[in-house]
Amino acid sequence: MAEAHQAVGFRPSLTSDAGEVELSAPMLQEIYLSGLRSWKRHLSRFWNDFLTGVFPASPLSWLFLFSAIQLAWFLQLDPSLGLMEKIKELLPDWGGQHHRLRGVLAAALFASCLWGALIFTLHVALRLLLSYHGWLLQPHGAMSSRTKTWLALVRIFSGRHLMLFSYQRSLPRQPVPSVQDTVRKYLESVRPVLSDEDFDWTAALAREFLRLQASLLQWYLQLKSWWASNYVSDWWEEFVYLRSRNSLMVNSNYYMMDFLYVTPTPVQAARAGNAVHALLLYRHRLNRQEILPTLLMGMRPLCSAQYEKIFNTTRIPGVHKDHIRHLRDSRHVAVFHRGRFFRLGTHTQSGLLSPRALEQQFQRILDDPSPACPHEEHLAALTAAPRDVWAQVRRSLKTQAQEALEAVEGAAFFVSLDSEPAGLTREDPAASLDAYAHALLAGRGHDRWFDKSFSLIVFSNGKLGLSVEHSWADCPISGHMWEFTLATECFQLGYTADGHCKGHPDLSLPQPQRLHWDLPDKIHLSISLALRGAKTLSGNIDCHVFPFSHFGKSFIKRWHLSSDSFIQMALQLAYFRDRGQFCLTYESTMTRLFLEGRTETVRSCTREACNFVRAMEDKEKTDPQCLALFRLAVDKHQALLKAAMSGQGVDRHLFALYIVSQFLHLQSPFLDQVHSEQWQLATSQTAVQQIHLFDVHSYPAYVSSGGGFGPADDHGYGVSYIFMGDDVITFHISSKKSSTRTDSHRLGQHIEDALLDVAALFQEGQRLKRRGLGEDDSGHSRDSLPCHTRGSRAPTTATNF
Numbered sequence: 128m129a130e131a132h133q134a135v136g137f138r139p140s141l142t143s144d145a146g147e148v149e150l151s152a153p154m155l156q157e158i159y160l161s162g163l164r165s166w167k168r169h170l171s172r173f174w175n176d177f178l179t180g181v182f183p184a185s186p187l188s189w190l191f192l193f194s195a196i197q198l199a200w201f202l203q204l205d206p207s208l209g210l211m212e213k214i215k216e217l218l219p220d221w222g223g224q225h226h227r228l229r230g231v232l233a234a235a236l237f238a239s240c241l242w243g244a245l246i247f248t249l250h251v252a253l254r255l256l257l258s259y260h261g262w263l264l265q266p267h268g269a270m271s272s273r274t275k276t277w278l279a280l281v282r283i284f285s286g287r288h289l290m291l292f293s294y295q296r297s298l299p300r301q302p303v304p305s306v307q308d309t310v311r312k313y314l315e316s317v318r319p320v321l322s323d324e325d326f327d328w329t330a331a332l333a334r335e336f337l338r339l340q341a342s343l344l345q346w347y348l349q350l351k352s353w354w355a356s357n358y359v360s361d362w363w364e365e366f367v368y369l370r371s372r373n374s375l376m377v378n379s380n381y382y383m384m385d386f387l388y389v390t391p392t393p394v395q396a397a398r399a400g401n402a403v404h405a406l407l408l409y410r411h412r413l414n415r416q417e418i419l420p421t422l423l424m425g426m427r428p429l430c431s432a433q434y435e436k437i438f439n440t441t442r443i444p445g446v447h448k449d450h451i452r453h454l455r456d457s458r459h460v461a462v463f464h465r466g467r468f469f470r471l472g473t474h475t476q477s478g479l480l481s482p483r484a485l486e487q488q489f490q491r492i493l494d495d496p497s498p499a500c501p502h503e504e505h506l507a508a509l510t511a512a513p514r515d516v517w518a519q520v521r522r523s524l525k526t527q528a529q530e531a532l533e534a535v536e537g538a539a540f541f542v543s544l545d546s547e548p549a550g551l552t553r554e555d556p557a558a559s560l561d562a563y564a565h566a567l568l569a570g571r572g573h574d575r576w577f578d579k580s581f582s583l584i585v586f587s588n589g590k591l592g593l594s595v596e597h598s599w600a601d602c603p604i605s606g607h608m609w610e611f612t613l614a615t616e617c618f619q620l621g622y623t624a625d626g627h628c629k630g631h632p633d634l635s636l637p638q639p640q641r642l643h644w645d646l647p648d649k650i651h652l653s654i655s656l657a658l659r660g661a662k663t664l665s666g667n668i669d670c671h672v673f674p675f676s677h678f679g680k681s682f683i684k685r686w687h688l689s690s691d692s693f694i695q696m697a698l699q700l701a702y703f704r705d706r707g708q709f710c711l712t713y714e715s716t717m718t719r720l721f722l723e724g725r726t727e728t729v730r731s732c733t734r735e736a737c738n739f740v741r742a743m744e745d746k747e748k749t750d751p752q753c754l755a756l757f758r759l760a761v762d763k764h765q766a767l768l769k770a771a772m773s774g775q776g777v778d779r780h781l782f783a784l785y786i787v788s789q790f791l792h793l794q795s796p797f798l799d800q801v802h803s804e805q806w807q808l809a810t811s812q813t814a815v816q817q818i819h820l821f822d823v824h825s826y827p828a829y830v831s832s833g834g835g836f837g838p839a840d841d842h843g844y845g846v847s848y849i850f851m852g853d854d855v856i857t858f859h860i861s862s863k864k865s866s867t868r869t870d871s872h873r874l875g876q877h878i879e880d881a882l883l884d885v886a887a888l889f890q891e892g893q894r895l896k897r898r899g900l901g902e903d904d905s906g907h908s909r910d911s912l913p914c915h916t917r918g919s920r921a922p923t924t925a926t927n928f
Contacts, residue, residue: 155350158347158350158351158354158355159354162351162354162355162356188242189238189239189242192238192241192242193234193235193238196211196234196237196238197231197234207237210237211230211233211234211237212233214233214236214237249284250296250297252284253281253284253285253294253297254297254298254299256277256280256281256284257281257294257297257298257299257427257428257720258299259277260720260772260773261273261274261277262274262277262278262424262427263769263772263773264769264773278424278426281426281427282426285426289419289420290416290417290420291413291416291417291418291419291420291431291434292416292420292431293420293428294420294428294431295430295431295432295722298428298430298720298721298722299720299721299722300352300356300357300358300721300722301352301357301358301359301360301718301721301722301723301724301774302352302721302774302775303345303348303349303352303358303780303783304774304775304776304780306337306341306342306344306345306780306784307337307341308775309777309780309781310333310336310337310341312770312777313333313777313781313801314326314329314330314333315733315734316711316730316732316733316777317329317711317804318734319709319732319733319734319736319737320709320710320711320732329797329800332796332797332800333797335796335797336795336796336797336798340788340793340795341784343791343793344784344787344788344791344793345784347787347791348780348783348784348787356722356723357721357722357723357724358783359779359780359782359783360723360724360725361723362782362783362786363725363726363779363782364598364725365448366786367782368449368597368598369442369448369449369450369451369598370447370448370449371514372513372514372515373513373514374511374512374513374514374577374660374661374664375442375510375511375514375577375578375596376510376511376568376569376572376575376577376661376664376665377568377569377664377665377668377837378837379596379597379598380568380577380594380595380596380597380836381568381594381595381597381602381834381835381836381837381847382564382567382568382592382593382594382595382834382835382836383567383592383593383595383605383606383609383813383831383833383834384563384564384567384592384672384831384832384833384834385550385590385591385592385613385831385832386613386617386828386829386830386831386832387551387674387828387830387831387832387851387857388551388828389828389829390550390588390589390590391589391616391617391622392589392622392626392627393588393589393626394486394589394622394626394627395489395493395544395585395586395587395588395589396486396487396489396490396493397482397486397589397622397626397627397628398585398589398590398591398616399485399486399489399542399544399583399585400482400483400484400485400486400487400488400489400628401482401485401486401616401617401620401622401628402583402585402591402612402616403460403473403485403542403583404479404480404481404482404485404616404620404628405611405612405615405616405619405620406438406539406540406583406608406612407473407479407539408479408615409608409611409612409615410437410438410539411479413434413437413438418434418607421603421607421719421816423720427720429717429719429720430719430720430721430722430723430724432722432723433599433600433601433604433719433725434600434604435453436451436453436580436599436600437580437581437599437600437604437605437608438457438539438540438580439453439454439455439456439457439537439538439539440452440453440454440579440580440599441536441537441578441579441580442578442579442580442596442598442599443521443536443578444514444515444517444518444521444578445514445518446515446518446519447515449514449518449598451598451599452536453599454537457537457538457539458472458473458474458539459471459472459473459534459537459538459539460473460538460539460540460541460542461534461535461538461540461541461542461576461579461642462489462492462541462542462543462544462639463507463541463542463543463544463574463575463576464492464493464495464543464544464546465499465504465546466498466499466503466504466505467495467497467498467499467503467504467641467642468503468506468531468534468535468641468642468644469492469639469640469641469642470534470538470639470640470642471485471488471489471492471542471639471640472488472636472637472639472640473485473539475636480633480636481628481630481631481633482616482620482628482629482630483627483628483629483630483631483632483633484630484632484633484636485628486627486628486632487632487633487634487636488636488639489544491638491639492544492639493544495641497641500643500644500646501646501651502646502650502651502654503644503646504573505573505654505655505657505658506573506644506646506654507573507574507575507576507577508572508573508654508657508658508660508661509521509524509653509654509657510575510576510577510578511572511573511575511577511657511660511661511664512653512656512657512660512661513660516653516656516657517657520650520653523647523649523650524644524646524650527644527645527646527647527650528643528644528645528646530642531642531643531644534640534642535576535579535642536578536579538579540579540580540581540582540583541575541576541579541581541582541583542582542583542584542585543570543574543575543582543583543584543585544585545566545570545574545584545585545586545587546587547566547586547587548586548587548588548590549562549563549566549567549586549588549590549592550563550586550588550590551563557671557673560672560673561670561671561672563590563592563672564670564671564672564835564859564861565665565668565670566584566586566592567584567592567593567594567834568594568668568670568835568836568837568861569661569664569665569668570584570594570665571662571665572658572661572662572664572665573658573661575594577594577596578596579596580595580596580599580600581593581594581595581596581605582594582595589626591613593605593609593834601715601717601725601726602715602811602813602834603717603719603814603816606813606814606816606834607816607817609831610815610816610817610820610821610831611817611820613831614817614820614821617829618820618829666864667863667864667865668837668861668862668863668864669861669862669863669864669869669870669871669872670835670859670860670861670871671858671859671860671861671871671872671874671875672832672835672857672858672859672860673857673858673875673879674832674851674855674856674857674858675855675856675857675858675878675879675882676854676855677879677882677883677886678854678882678886679850679851679852679853679854679855679856680850680852680853680854680856681853681854682854682886686889688758688761689761689764689765689768690850691768691812692760692761692764692765692768693761693885694812694848694856694882695712695714695731695736695764695810696736696739696757696760696761696764696885697878697881697882697885698712698731698808698810698846698878698881699712699731699732699736699737699739699740699760700739700740700743700877700881700884700885701874701877701878701880701881702808702844702874702877703740703744704744704877704880704881705870705873705874705877706807706868709732709737709740710732710806710807710808710843711730711732711804711805711806711807711808712730712731712732712806712808712809712810713728713730713806713808713809713810713839714728714729714730714731714768714810714811714812715727715728715729715810715811716728716729716768716771716772717772718771718772718774718776718779720772720773720774721774724774726779727771727772727774727776727778727779728771728776728777728778728779729764729767729768729771729776730767730777730778731764731767731810732808733760733763733764733767734763735756735759735760735762735763735764736760736763736764738756738759738760739753739756739757739759739760742756743884750887750888750891750892750895751892751895753888754888754889754892757885757888781798781801781802782802784798785798785801785802805839805840805843806839806840806843807839807840807842807843807844808843808844808846809836809838809839809840809843809844809845809846810845810846810847810848811836811846811847811848812847812848812849813833813834813847813848813849814849815830815831815849815850823851823852823853827852830851830852830855831849831851832849832851832857833847833848833849833851833857833859834847834849834859835847835859835860835861836859836861837861838861838862838863838869841863841865841866842863842866842868842869843862843869844860844861844862844869844871844874845859845860845861845862846858846859846860846861846874846878847859856882858875858878860874860875860878862874
């Protein structure tokens, strides 16, 4: 989500943590360290790797194989063809009475070797199968016999008892694309937004790069791809996120909303109790690997590595580079309320506290009358300060208030009990949603601990939300957790008739521990400066959220189109109407088809998209012509999306080449030009991953309204969208108030108009087709859009399909 801003703003500060001007390590040493980091991660989760490493077999299969060999030996059969006898000869001779023991040991060793060989064969076969991406390149809704055969083989080799990390050892590594193909695709992507003169200059730089530097940089990337788990992901985390010195607030965090239309209970403490309990249930399932891996088409697994750092994780600031601190366990949460910090224990010796007991503890915090200490109220504003500033202040804070700081940074996650209500209101629905989004993204600048992996925000009227730090994982991971949380706390845990958590309070529990900060005088000025900066940044963000209810995913699917491509083309039309020009467009997609894959960029502003937009604005173009151009634009977008998902994107490859050039001190005007680009339209879809948790037909109001992020450019927009059920699309738009070129509400109106204009094309095409068949249109009012013609403003009342 928020990665576009980080990708634009990163400047490779190749300095060591000791503050040297340049890294002394040569490129080969950096590649070695990348591989070393990969192996350290594998060793740190040895036991889980063992359990999943034998997948698709199981430890019991060894016992079965050993028993079968022993039975055959008892029947005087030798399935080893003499190998067990040779193994017995190599074993020590313990005397005649131990002859049978030597036989058992020989059988166990042979069974282990055979079992290991079979597992290795299964791993290799499964990895080869998962390296096939032909299914991605097929037309939408079609499946060839080759793909059907592939699916059947994957099912055969995948085993039955899946765990979260079952497929990790079988996932292929992300391939390094051809540098010639990457440069060609890059030039194709920038052609619509550059003048002829600028394009010729960029093309000349590209030719010079291919001639002089590309082959050397590509060689190092190939070397890294063979040694490390992923040729780009660790550098992406380090240089785009951890080495960024900007404030995390708005720049590197994103938010997620509660149910849009309903709030299960207005009791703040009860909602907090159920939500925290549900989150910790998710953590329990995560630790036991009971969460199933995400499968595309119900069969193609995605990498699960990012799940490891959801909980017990904090981004620790450094002067030159941050680092991610992850604890194996934490049995408390840090709570912020009215300027005070608390340590709330979540477990007793008997296990996790019940929702009602957690509600009781949260209510004790809400009822605590003690005031905040001087400067304690605004202390968290330091986490919104530039990272080098916060790193220096944290050193003093760690000396003076180590216990309190450790309680916050070592918590499972951060909870903020806000004193104000939030969410959709009948009186002013538009303004209330905008304020809700702003409160989640930035708050008041001092009421979120932005370093934590995520902060749970509970408003005074029971509304929930998440503020998520981006470096440790991408949005689908936190989204998966959030879907589970909302479904569990509402549908499984539930509430009593008076809005409280079910069960009984536990009066024997001690009071939540108030954290005390011994803040030295020299920190007071830093807190005041950080608060001023946070308020300035927060006040400059213009958020706009609106549910589009004229039609949704079901209408788009009816025309056999990709719903994401449909929205992306409408966004191109809306942006052109807003600014009168085209711009580079950043759409985030995932590369988790590969081991430790993260994201790739889909450059949605294509030549085909521009042709469609120009046709829509040309009154001489007929609807059938516009419709034909729209389908070409959608097909092109789908091709780019599939290429990005299969590791053949543009931006991550160019990013990695750029990092290598910096390590080698090679100046490349072409790569410098690539990484000086500005993304004035950054977009992302929030996908609903666990549809089975929500019954949108019986409970249509109980759907998440997605989330959003800040703009990637000072004069740009950030746009996120989610398909809520079949008939509603919610958009989250952000921009900066300081820019005279942008207005989130204005773009929102253009998006609504563009969607209706595009839908009207299909409606008109359907009418023309029916007339050609001699059918009467009057019998098809059910499929009609609200009265709307191309270029007209949207009606004020929404009509669902």
